[in-house]
Amino acid sequence: MKYLVRTFNLTKKYKNTSVVENLNLNIEQGQIYGFLGKNGAGKTTTLRMILGLMKISTGEVELFGEKNPTRSIYKKIGSIIEYPGFYPNLTAEENLDIHRRMMKIENQKRINETLTMVGLDSNSIKGKKVKNFSLGMKQRLGLARALLHEPELLILDEPTNGLDPLGIKSMRETLIALCKDRGITILVSSHLLSEIEQLATKIGIIDKGHLIEELTYDDLQKRNKKYLKLKVSDVKEACSLIKNNLNIKDYEIIGKDAIKVYEKINESSTIAKTLIKNDIELYEMSFSKDNLEDYFVKVTEGDSNV
Numbered sequence: 001m002k003y004l005v006r007t008f009n010l011t012k013k014y015k016n017t018s019v020v021e022n023l024n025l026n027i028e029q030g031q032i033y034g035f036l037g038k039n040g041a042g043k044t045t046t047l048r049m050i051l052g053l054m055k056i057s058t059g060e061v062e063l064f065g066e067k068n069p070t071r072s073i074y075k076k077i078g079s080i081i082e083y084p085g086f087y088p089n090l091t092a093e094e095n096l097d098i099h100r101r102m103m104k105i106e107n108q109k110r111i112n113e114t115l116t117m118v119g120l121d122s123n124s125i126k127g128k129k130v131k132n133f134s135l136g137m138k139q140r141l142g143l144a145r146a147l148l149h150e151p152e153l154l155i156l157d158e159p160t161n162g163l164d165p166l167g168i169k170s171m172r173e174t175l176i177a178l179c180k181d182r183g184i185t186i187l188v189s190s191h192l193l194s195e196i197e198q199l200a201t202k203i204g205i206i207d208k209g210h211l212i213e214e215l216t217y218d219d220l221q222k223r224n225k226k227y228l229k230l231k232v233s234d235v236k237e238a239c240s241l242i243k244n245n246l247n248i249k250d251y252e253i254i255g256k257d258a259i260k261v262y263e264k265i266n267e268s269s270t271i272a273k274t275l276i277k278n279d280i281e282l283y284e285m286s287f288s289k290d291n292l293e294d295y296f297v298k299v300t301e302g303d304s305n306v
């Protein structure tokens, strides 16, 4: 297993307050790592420290196995932190060409290649100044710039901020394709759980500067368990029947009148019949799935940090 990014007790303090504290992240090659946290959780601060754009208070960052990354290591990384800035009166191609020369990239064809890669059709943007781009187009152009020097690792801070649902979907598809087809490892932050859930192969949840948990895809599948939800007149009696008569052990009481049954859910009619036969009123019976959102809310309970 090769790690492209690891942090060891990474900490950022302003005066005496830690905004990122003892963060240990592990991003493997080939992953789309979703860095999830509410506003003010410490995502941008962490990504800036990883990229060497901000002084670390204590702790370490390891990039491509190097604890003291050199320029040649940083060259393997493409990034967008917060909103990408451009020369507004220049076209996309002109903006990328400035970056190409700055990065000393010889191949001029790379500009159109990357524009295509991010779904910016060169005919539709030809001659168009960046100030007349939509937000979605600017985000794509930012991605094109990050990709121009053929990085092995992309670090993207909320690349879908401000995009509409279609824009989010298409950015997601682009990122998945970059990872799948070109083998680019992606570290992407977001405060939107729904987005990360559909994109990432591993998720790190940060709250108030602390890493709450790192979850793999398998962990997520386990948490996304299907269940049968029952609303009943007598929870206690219903549970006793579920346990003793139906031999179901995996269930959970929710609030005053509901039960989530995780086991034998394809025997729902037997469950219903047993309850009704025993004078339990069944107000509702539905299939549902636990989602990461419930989990995210649970682990980050409380007010956001802003």
Ligand SMILES: Nc1ncnc2c1ncn2[C@@H]1O[C@H](COP(=O)(O)OP(=O)(O)OP(=O)(O)O)[C@@H](O)[C@H]1O
Pocket: 014, 019, 037, 038, 039, 040, 041, 042, 043, 044, 045, 046, 191, 305, 306
């Ligand atoms: N210069 C500073 N001095 C003091 N506190 C700061 C400074 N810069 C940032 N912070 C605090 O650090 C915390 C983390 O900020 P950061 O921008 O990393 O959060 P974030 O997770 O990226 O949030 P968002 O989702 O809003 O982008 C916030 O509480 C913020 O107020």
Ligand SMILES: [Mg+2]
Pocket: 043, 044, 045, 157
């Ligand atoms: Mg941020």
